[in-house]
Amino acid sequence: MMNEQDFIVQADRFLNGEMDSAERTAFERYCEENASAAEQLATHRLFIEQLKHHADRAAFKRTLASVADRYHRPETAAAATHREPILVTLWNRFKVNSLVAASVAIIAVFSTLWLSGYYKTIEKTTTNYSALRRDMNTVKKNVNAQNAVIRNINNEKQKGGSSESHFGATGFIISPNGYVVTNYHVVKDADSVHLQNTKGESFRADVIYIDPTHDLAMLHISDSAFKALKNIPYTFKETESDLGEDVYTIGFPRDEVVYGQGYLSSRTGYAGDTTAYQLSIPVNPGNSGGPVIDSRGQVIGIISGKQTGIDGASFAIKTEALLKSISAIPMDSLESKLTINRKNSLSGLKRTDQIKKIQDCVYLVKVY
């Protein structure tokens, strides 16, 4: 038995063809008889083949490289003067990327400009809005802001009111014998107040009680032409209403009656005022004093104002506050008894039918 080294030597000679025929046959027989030797021969041969292959390939690559060099040399001589600087190579590679980045940057700049430009065109009430929002300091400051906002609504009305009372506000009956409630800010500083119903009949009314803290005012129709109504279809809900309550209002933002529909957004009003609700309902100057009615035909509040510059922030004074206010009216201000209706005749009706019944009790308040 040969040792491995010797075997390898023999194997090499065998593979290289250095053995004569006798040696070859002897070697071959040796391998046949020894399985491990045969295996060794096979692996060795494969290995050497790979080694040679590798060397061949390396040589081939060198040939290719030198050929390529000779082929490209004349060009490189000419191109040597114009070797691209790194910047240009980078540019070529990243052309598309930089184009995309540039357009994104431009779009971002222009949209920011547009957005900020847009905000500039909104009136200074927006500065009120942002100031208000950050201002959590004192209730007083907030209340003043709220008053400013309400004044905005009121001023619009009064501007119209002094000439021809094209705009007014809304009030609604609380007692069939001619007691009507509206907002204090509507009748403040009024010389005279007239109420006009949906049929177009106009009646003179007196302000018999005011409640400035709750922004309520009670009127009494003093006109002799007024005929007391038989009954009021709606009742006044004394308990709190729930968030998401479907509500609607009837009012006079113009001199035709207008229906608005929305929902209860919050159980407190502006700046956490517990005597008011926040609603999401479309209201405009003229809706002040209108009733807020739920799906069962109960009055849950009175529209008092809205916060400009914010979506879905309209406010209504809760019925609870209204009822308290009514009960606070001193007896001698009341000519006749002020009865609150307890019988609701709207609860089963469709919305459209409810409205037909209610609108007889809602008045356009014309303030001169």
Place this chain on the structure above:
Amino acid sequence: MILQNKGTEEEAKDVFQEAVIVLYDKIKQGDFELSSKLKTYIYSVCRRLWLKQLGNQERAFQDVSNYDEVIPVEDDLAKHREMELQLSLMEQALEKLGEPCRTIIHDFYIGNLSMQAICEKFGYTSADNAKNQKYKCLQRLKRLFFSTT
């Protein structure tokens, strides 16, 4: 095509060389049948190689419209890749082997120098000594090669 797709001239040359190697191997294997122009074959190989490279480097490519017809060369390229892999393993093993072993092995198996010549070249005291040295180198190389596979 390569220049259009984020390549440099150097890379283009390399890819072309590789394509030539593929062609050469295929011819050596003896099963090369060209059904269209040689140019088309080379182009197809180059294209595949380059796209693969771009894919590996995760560089987005655009404008991969064909400049020329393309024939399917995936099989050839697969074989080529395998071969390249083996060759690189051998290369790695040879590198790890270092000198003087590498040259000894090279001279003996590829240069076909006799033991005597090697002995003289490397300054060994006798041919037997040289033989022993060569054997040791060979064993080392084999170990390196098979350990990396």
